[in-house]
Structures are given as C-alpha cells and as structure tokens.
Amino acid sequence: MALRVGVVGGGQLARMMIAPAVELGVELRVLAEEEAMAASLAAVSVGDYHDAEIVLAFAKDVDVVTFDHEHVPQEVLSALVAAGVAVRPGPGALQFAQDKLAMRARLGELGMPQPEWAAVTDAAGLQEFIDAHGGRAVVKTPRGGYDGKGVRVVSAATEADDWFATLAEDARGGALLVEELVDFARELAQQVARRPSGEVRVYDVVETVQRGGVCAEVIAPAPHASERLREVAAQVGVGIADGLDVVGMLAVELFETTDERLLVNELAMRPHNSGHWTQDGAITSQFEQHLRAVLDLPLGDPTGTAEWAVMVNILGGPVEGTLEDRFPTAMAAHPGAKIHTYGKQPRPGRKVGHVNVSGDSLDDVAYEARAAASVFID
Numbered sequence: 001m002a003l004r005v006g007v008v009g010g011g012q013l014a015r016m017m018i019a020p021a022v023e024l025g026v027e028l029r030v031l032a033e034e035e036a037m038a039a040s041l042a043a044v045s046v047g048d049y050h051d052a053e054i055v056l057a058f059a060k061d062v063d064v065v066t067f068d069h070e071h072v073p074q075e076v077l078s079a080l081v082a083a084g085v086a087v088r089p090g091p092g093a094l095q096f097a098q099d100k101l102a103m104r105a106r107l108g109e110l111g112m113p114q115p116e117w118a119a120v121t122d123a124a125g126l127q128e129f130i131d132a133h134g135g136r137a138v139v140k141t142p143r144g145g146y147d148g149k150g151v152r153v154v155s156a157a158t159e160a161d162d163w164f165a166t167l168a169e170d171a172r173g174g175a176l177l178v179e180e181l182v183d184f185a186r187e188l189a190q191q192v193a194r195r196p197s198g199e200v201r202v203y204d205v206v207e208t209v210q211r212g213g214v215c216a217e218v219i220a221p222a223p224h225a226s227e228r229l230r231e232v233a234a235q236v237g238v239g240i241a242d243g244l245d246v247v248g249m250l251a252v253e254l255f256e257t258t259d260e261r262l263l264v265n266e267l268a269m270r271p272h273n274s275g276h277w278t279q280d281g282a283i284t285s286q287f288e289q290h291l292r293a294v295l296d297l298p299l300g301d302p303t304g305t306a307e308w309a310v311m312v313n314i315l316g317g318p319v320e321g322t323l324e325d326r327f328p329t330a331m332a333a334h335p336g337a338k339i340h341t342y343g344k345q346p347r348p349g350r351k352v353g354h355v356n357v358s359g360d361s362l363d364d365v366a367y368e369a370r371a372a373a374s375v376f377i378d
Contacts, residue, residue, distance in 0.1 A: 009068025010037030281309025317346025
C-alpha cells in the first residue's frame with residue numbers, strides 16, 4: 001500500500017506537492033478550506049481546520065499529517081498527537097511559526113542573531129521603545145500576519161491604536177511585537193530540510209526581492225555572497241531546525257545588514273516562496289524534500305543544477321482573460337522558462353503563479369524570468 005500524506009490546507013503549496021508525490025508513489029490527500037482551491041487536483045476533503053473532529057476524521061486514513069500553512073490551532077494539533085497521529089512538524093515546533101513573540105523569545109534562548117525587540121501591551125510601552133530606537137520601529141501582530149499583513153513601520157505609538165484596541169477587546173489579552181527598524185542591505189532566505197532522525201540538508205542561501213511587502217523575485221544563490229556569509233546562514237538555519245525540532249522544510253528569512261551581519265526576520269515551517277526556484281533549479285525540489293522529510297525517508301540532494309536560478313512571481317495576473325490564454329505567447333517567446341500557475345482567480349497583488357529560469361548567466365536568466373512573467377501581468 002502506498003504511503004499516504006495528509007496536507008491540511010488547500011493552497012498552492014499543497015498543489016505543488018502533488019507532482020513529487022506522484023513520482024514518489026505517495027498518495028496525497030488534502031483537507032481544503034473550500035471547494036475548488038489551488039490543490040483541488042489532489043484527493044480533497046473540505047472542512048474547517050479549526051474543528052478538531054473534522055481534522056481527526058481526515059487524519060485517520062493517512063500515515064502523517066503536514067501543512068500548507070501554519071494556522072491550525074494548537075488545541076487541534078494536540079488532539080491529533082493525543083490520537084497517535086504523526087504530525088510533522090509537530091505542535092512544539094509550529095508554535096514558534098504561529099506566534100512571533102514566542103519565536104523571538106525562543107530564538108533568544110538559542111542565541112540566534114535577531115533584531116532588538118520587545119512585547120508591548122500599551123501605547124506607552126510602544127512609544128518608549130520607539131524613542132529608544134531612533135524614532136521609528138516595526139510593529140507586528142504576533143499571530144496571523146503574512147505577505148506584509150500585520151506589519152507596520154511607525155514613528156508614533158498612536159499609529160497602532162487600532163491594534164491595541166483589538167487587544168483590549170480580546171478576553172485573552174496579549175501584546176504586540178515591536179522590533180528595531182533594521183538598516184539592511186538586502187533580504188535573504190535560508191532553507192533547511194530535516195527529518196525525525198535528525199538528518200538535515202541545506203540549500204543555497206538566496207536573495208529575495210520584496211515589493212509592497214510581497215516577495216517578487218528570488219535569486220539563487222544569493223549574488224556576491226561570501227563563503228563566510230553562506231556558512232553563517234547555513235549554521236543559523238540548521239541551529240534553528242535542530243533547536244526547535246522542526247521536521248520538514250524550514251525557511252529562515254534573514255536581513256543582511258549594511259555592516260554585513262545576518263539577523264533572523266521570520267520563520268516558515270513548510271515549503272516557502274523563497275524555495276520555488278528548486279522545482280526547476282535543484283536536484284531535489286523543496287516539495288519533494290518536504291515529503292521525504294515528513295515520511296522520514298532519506299533526504300535528497302539540494303544542489304543546484306545550474307550556476308543560477310531566478311524565480312519571478314506572477315502577481316495579480318491579467319485584467320482580461322485567463323492566465324492560460326497567455327501561455328502560447330510566453331512559451332513561444334521564452335522556451336526555457338518554466339511556468340507554474342496556481343489555479344487562482346487573478347486580483348491585484350495576489351500570487352497566482354511564478355516563473356523559473358536556470359542557466360549560467362545571471363543577467364540572461366533574470367531577463368528571461370522577468371520577461372516571461374510579465375506576459376501574464378497587465
């Protein structure tokens with residue numbers, strides 16, 4: 001009987017696990033939030049991942065449960081573990097991807113480099129931090145933010161009054177996370193795969209380019225990265241994976257500062273946008289690697305297949321027609337580009353697909369990826 005992996009969440013990350021699952025002879029099942037989501041190409045059940053009974057029923061026929069996102073409540077994760085379900089990554093690790101305050105505290109205990117930060121429960125505490133850090137700071141909601149959501153750069157505590165009001169209305173209370181505004185030269189990402197036995201594999205550190213708080217491009221490996229920088233990024237990634245007992249793919253988003261230090265920004269315990277280049281630019285893609293890891297199979301070679309790989313996100317999509325309408329034009333003009341779409345309806349700023357190109361000239365690879373992606377955007 002084939003190994004069966006259950007993925008909670010029906011988005012594009014679950015969708016992109018389908019092809020490697022087929023190649024590995026793995027049966028993939030998805031618990032989607034609603035019908036016709038990106039992962040509807042797989043065997044899909046529809047249900048609310050907040051409901052423990054629904055998730056337990058979904059999990060009863062799979063060998064391991066993993067995730068398309070980090071939003072499954074801890075009480076649901078604990079119920080799965082109590083029922084004897086293999087949950088990878090487990091709730092003990094996922095808590096640090098779900099709660100940025102918990103993440104910051106634990107990374108501090110592990111001695112990981114990170115921005116100066118504080119938990120603030122009121123405007124006075126926030127203003128005190130702002131005043132002590134040059135008059136500007138970054139405020140984040142501890143839970144639920146992604147792609148720039150739940151993040152603000154502020155110069156006065158009043159700019160977070162609405163978030164403090166929301167905290168006051170919540171019977172559980174809580175705090176906001178405030179961080180120093182890092183003077184960074186660029187953003188990087190380090191991916192690590194880890195299986196339950198502790199075996200790890202490290203991918204090249206990559207440069208990520210953000211626009212409007214959303215990842216627009218990824219360049220692999222990060223240009224002009226010294227051997228020392230690559231070593232430190234790998235050490236940080238492996239140290240976090242081991243320290244948090246992560247199983248599966250881990251993406252560590254990093255700031256490279258103007259004085260050449262690395263600081264941890266955020267974590268994702270699943271395949272990540274910064275690793276989409278691996279689908280066509282590495283011996284083992286992040287999606288195959290994640291499946292291997294959660295099934296406790298030997299990990300694959302993460303080495304790149306060419307000197308450079310560039311991933312460009314398709315953000316928004318066409319105003320008229322469909323993405324598929326543009327395929328012939330993009331394919332004819334850019335035959336070396338690998339086009340991946342997510343089955344999503346276009347709307348401004350939405351990630352609806354991406355383009356990968358690999359080769360030996362960074363200028364040529366970047367041009368082809370950007371030009372091919374532009375065919376899909378009006």
